[in-house]
C-alpha cells in the first residue's frame with residue numbers, strides 16, 4: 108500500500124506526495140483528480156517531459172501506462188544536463204505543445220530530476236497562463252527537495268533559477284525503486300539535500316542518518332523509504348508555513364549561496380548536491396568564525412559529509428571569483444545577502460551580516476590548491 112503525504116497550500120489541501128515502489132499506481136492516482144472540471148484523464152492529452160537519460164530508462168514505460176488511460180500521450184525529451192535548463196528549451200516545449208494542440212485542460216508530466224521538474228513546472232505555469240502538471244521525480248535530490256513546494260524556473264545567462272514562478276503540481280508521484288538505478292554520484296548528490304534537513308531543523312534525523320549510514324550507502328529499501336519520507340516531511344513543514352519564501356523557507360538555502368557560485372564557476376561539471384555539501388561546509392565554517400558553532404562542531408559537521416561520498420574540499424576554483432559570483436546573485440536580488448548559518452546541528456538561522464572577507468576565508472578553507480597537493 109502506497110504511503111501518502113498531503114501538502115497544504117495557504118492552509119488548504121493542495122496535492123499529495125505518493126510514495127510507491129513502481130509506476131503502476133500512477134493512472135489510478137490521476138483518475139481520482141479533477142482536470143478542467145472533469146474527473147480523471149480519459150479526455151485529456153498528456154505530455155511527458157523528460158531528459159535524454161530518463162527517457163531511455165522510463166520514458167516508454169510511463170508513456171505506455173498513461174496512453175492506455177488518456178486521450179493521447181506524447182513525449183518531449185531534451186538533452187540531459189543543466190545546460191538545457193533555459194528559455195530555449197521552454198520555447199521548444201511551447202512549440203511542441205502548440206503543434207500537439209494542447210489546451211488548458213491538458214496535462215504535463217515532469218519525469219526526471221530537478222532540471223526536468225523545474226523546467227516543466229515553469230512551462231506549465233506559463234503555457235496558456237497555466238495548465239496542470241504532475242511531478243514524477245526520478246532522482247533522490249528531486250524526490251526529497253525540488254519536486255515539492257512549487258518552485259519552478261530556469262536559468263538565465265549565468266544566473267541560476269533567475270526566471271521562474273511558484274506553481275504547485277497536482278500530484279507528486281514517487282517510485283522509490285528508481286533510486287536503486289541511480290549512479291553513485293547522482294545518489295550521493297541527493298544525500299546533501301537529505302543531510303541539509305538534519306542540519307537545519309531536525310537533529311534527531313541527523314543522528315538517524317549517522318546511525319543508518321551503512322544501510323543508506325547500501326540503499327536498503329526500508330531505510331531509503333524512511334529517509335525520503337522524513338526528508339519530505341521536513342520540507343512539507345517548511346513550505347506549508349512559508350510557501351513563497353517570505354521568511355523561514357530561506358533556511359532551505361543552507362549551503363546554496365556558495366554552493367551555487369561553485370556550481371557556476373565549475374561550469375556545472377559538479378553536481379548540485381556536491382556543491383551544496385561544499386556550501387554547507389563553508390557555512391559551518393563561517394558559523395564557527397562568528398562563534399555560533401564551536402570548532403569541534405564545525406569539524407564534526409564537515410567530516411560527516413565524507414561517508415556519504417560528498418566533497419569537503421574543491422580544486423580548480425579561484426576563491427575570489429566564487430565570492431564575486433555570490434555577489435552577482437546578491438546584486439540581482441537587489442538587497443543584502445541572506446546567508447544561512449548554523450547555531451547547532453538542527454538549528455539554522457538567517458544572517459545578514461556575513462562579509463565578503465568572511466566568505467573568502469570560508470571558500471579558502473574548502474579550497475584544495477596545487478600547493479596543498481605538494482605538501
Ligand code: GLY
Pocket residue numbers: 252253255256258356359360
Ligand atoms: N529547494 C529550496 C526550496 O524549495 O525552497
